[in-house]
Structures are given as structure tokens and as C-alpha cells.
Amino acid sequence: MPTLFTKIIEGEIPCFKIAENDKFLAFLDLNPNSDGHTLVVPKIEVDYIFDMEDELLSEMILFAKSVAVKLKKSINCTRIGVSVIGLEVPHAHIHLIPINSIKDMNFEIKKGGTNLDELRRIADKINANENE
Numbered sequence: 001m002p003t004l005f006t007k008i009i010e011g012e013i014p015c016f017k018i019a020e021n022d023k024f025l026a027f028l029d030l031n032p033n034s035d036g037h038t039l040v041v042p043k044i045e046v047d048y049i050f051d052m053e054d055e056l057l058s059e060m061i062l063f064a065k066s067v068a069v070k071l072k073k074s075i076n077c078t079r080i081g082v083s084v085i086g087l088e089v090p091h092a093h094i095h096l097i098p099i100n101s102i103k104d105m106n107f108e109i110k111k112g113g114t115n116l117d118e119l120r121r122i123a124d125k126i127n128a129n130e131n132e
Contacts, residue, residue, distance in 0.1 A: 002045070003045055003089055003090055003091040004089050004091070005039075005041045005045075005089055005091040005093065006045055006091065008025070008027065008041075009025050009041070009043050015027035015028070016028040016119050016120060016122070016123035017123070017127075018038050018067060018070070018071075018123060018126055018127065019063070019066065019067045019070065021063065022043070023042060023043055023044075023056065023059060023060075023063070024040060024041065024042055024043060024059070024060055024063045025040075025041055025043060026038050026039065026040045026041075026063070026064075026067045026096075027039055028119050028122060028123055029095070030114045030119070031114060032097075033095075033097050033104055033105065033106070033107065033109075034075075034077070034097055034098050034099065034104050035075055035098060035118075035122050036071050036074065036075035036077070036096075036097075036098040036122055036126060037095065037096070037097045037098070038067060038071060038095075038096045038097075039093050039094070039095060039096075040060065040063060040064045040067055040093060040094040040096060041091060041092065041093045041094075042056060042060055042091075042092055044056075045091055046091070046092045047086075047090045047091065047092065048086060048092065049084050049086060049092040049093075049094075051092075052092060060092075060094070061094075064082070064094050064096060067096055068080040068082075068096050070126055070129050071096060071098055071126060072098075073129045074125050074126040074128070074129050075098040075122075075125075075126070076098075077098035077099055077100055078099060078100045078101075079098075079099050080096050080097065080098055080099070081095075081096070081097040081098075081099040081104065081105045082094060082095065082096060082097075083095040083097065083105060083107075085107070
């Protein structure tokens with residue numbers, strides 16, 4: 001059975017896309033820790049990130065870096081935090097979270113409810129930095 005992320009990758013479930021290439025997709029988390037909280041996923045289903053082939057994992061990290069640079073240009077924050085937990089969805093993924101303090105990385109405290117208009121505004125702001 002396809003994972004939630006596979007359904008997003010295949011377009012069955014909509015997302016607020018931040019970046020994409022032939023191997024990876026980055027999109028806004030619907031339950032963000034902070035504005036711009038983005039998930040980076042491989043387009044192939046791999047449950048555990050460290051089960052990925054070395055080359056694909058290396059490419060995913062470099063893709064995540066390019067997304068983080070775009071986020072940093074778009075969201076007022078000190079850094080882009082990185083987290084790999086791997087328990088929420090059985091599909092490898094990296095959390096990129098704009099942070100100003102370590103508290104922003106606390107997954108037990110979420111920013112609040114999902115506001116689709118706000119997520120669309122944030123995605124548009126980030127995607128405006130596509131070619132910079």
C-alpha cells in the first residue's frame with residue numbers, strides 16, 4: 001500500500017511544493033513547527049533513511065541543502081534546523097525547520113492548526129526565490 005508521501009508524490013494528495021527534481025520532492029509540512037517547515041522525501045519508497053543506497057542518500061542531502069538555502073532566503077530565521085525522526089510516516093524524510101532557538105525543533109509543540117491560505121502564502125514567498 002502506498003505511503004502518504006507516495007500519494008503526495010503521485011499527485012493523489014495535494015501539497016504546497018517547494019522544490020522537485022526527478023528523485024526528490026520538498027513540500028510544506030501541514031502541521032509545522034514554524035513557518036516554512038518543509039519535508040524532503042525521496043520519490044522511491046524507503047522506510048528508513050539509513051536503508052537508502054549511499055548515492056541516493058548523498059543526493060538527498062544535497063537536494064535538502066538547496067531547499068534549505070531557498071528557505072533561509074525567504075523566512076526570517078537564524079538557521080534552518082535539520083531533523084530526521086522517521087517514526088511519523090514509513091517513508092524516509094528530512095525535516096527542514098526555520099529556527100530561532102532550539103525550542104523551534106520541539107516536535108511536541110506545534111505552531112498551531114493548518115491554515116491553507118497561510119501555507120499558500122508561505123509557499124509563494126519561498127518559491128519567489130526560485131532563481132536567486
